[in-house]
Amino acid sequence: MELASATQVTYGFAFLAGVLSLLSPCVLALVPAYIAYISGVSAQVGADTSAINTTRVRAHALLFILGFTVVFILFGASATLLGRLLITNQVLLGKIAGVLVAGFGLHTLGLLRIPGLDLQRGWTYSGQSGKLHQSFLIGMAFATGWTPCVGPILGGILALASVSATLWQGITLLLSYAVGMGLPFLLIAVTLGRSERILTVIKRRHRVIEVAGGLLLIVIGVLLYTDSFSLLARYFNFLILL
Numbered sequence: 001m002e003l004a005s006a007t008q009v010t011y012g013f014a015f016l017a018g019v020l021s022l023l024s025p026c027v028l029a030l031v032p033a034y035i036a037y038i039s040g041v042s043a044q045v046g047a048d049t050s051a052i053n054t055t056r057v058r059a060h061a062l063l064f065i066l067g068f069t070v071v072f073i074l075f076g077a078s079a080t081l082l083g084r085l086l087i088t089n090q091v092l093l094g095k096i097a098g099v100l101v102a103g104f105g106l107h108t109l110g111l112l113r114i115p116g117l118d119l120q121r122g123w124t125y126s127g128q129s130g131k132l133h134q135s136f137l138i139g140m141a142f143a144t145g146w147t148p149c150v151g152p153i154l155g156g157i158l159a160l161a162s163v164s165a166t167l168w169q170g171i172t173l174l175l176s177y178a179v180g181m182g183l184p185f186l187l188i189a190v191t192l193g194r195s196e197r198i199l200t201v202i203k204r205r206h207r208v209i210e211v212a213g214g215l216l217l218i219v220i221g222v223l224l225y226t227d228s229f230s231l232l233a234r235y236f237n238f239l240i241l242l
Contacts (some may be wrong), residue, residue, distance in 0.1 A: 003019075010164075013220055013224045014157050018180020018221035019038040020213040025206040028199060034142070034187050037066050038135040052192060054150075060135040061189035067139020072154075072174045075143075076161045081168025083162035091227075097159040098225025105217030106154040108210055156217045160224065 021027060039058045073124070083093060106112035157177050161170040202209070222228070 004041050008173055010160060010169075010173060011121075013216065014160070014173050014176040017153050017157050017179040017213070017220075018177040018182075019184060020180075020209060020216065021153045021177075022181040022184045023152065023202055024213060025203065025209070027150060028202060030187060032199065034064065034138070035061065038138055042173070046107055057189055060131060060187070060188050063132050063135040063159060064125075064139035064142070065178070065185060067136040067141075067241040068143035069139075069175065069178035069182065071143035072172050072178045075154075075158055076170045076174025076177075077167060079158045080164045083164065083170075084167070094163045094227055095225050096224070098221045100221070101156040101159045101224055102218050102221030104156045105214045105219075105221060108217060109214035110151045110210075115222050116121060144151050153213055153217060156220055163224065 022031070035057075103114060114146045118132060154177070157174065161173045162171060164170040
């Protein structure tokens, strides 16, 4: 029961990390463009949305989300398998992962610069858009591209996946991260022009979001280094019973 509770805590951290990744400045700025590109509709303030086929937009958005979810899950499985190969040094791996994740947090806060984290990686989709399967490919390209603000947070969650007890836990950890990114994206997609005002407000709070993401990674890093996820889970269970 304690192991299950600790796992649920890590899922909660992964989900929150996904939300913060989507809301990070350099990702959020691209969201309207992605939605317009994959669905072929305008997402600008004041755009006439009355004639838009919302079912079509939802379908494109869901396939885009599915595309980056598949890639994130593969990342999670690979990280966990690597951790399983190093199982004899699992305690040391947890401490190394903790230091790395805390470092990613300091990088996000702007207190430490880690070379390579602010570079886009992977391939980009340069074909036409408008068809459902193309939205799936664009989602995969988005995930493998690792836009600059996603890199540190995603790296932290992958480090957490590397010390997961089972392959399934590593996969579902990255699935939680993908859901955290996917739900806000879907909400923005289905509201179209109306969501642009909300995006503008969020963009003005970009530093708050960066600080929240950095602090979250530092907390995860400390918990990894001290192997305290089970202790945190017991604390949450105590609060629930109160």
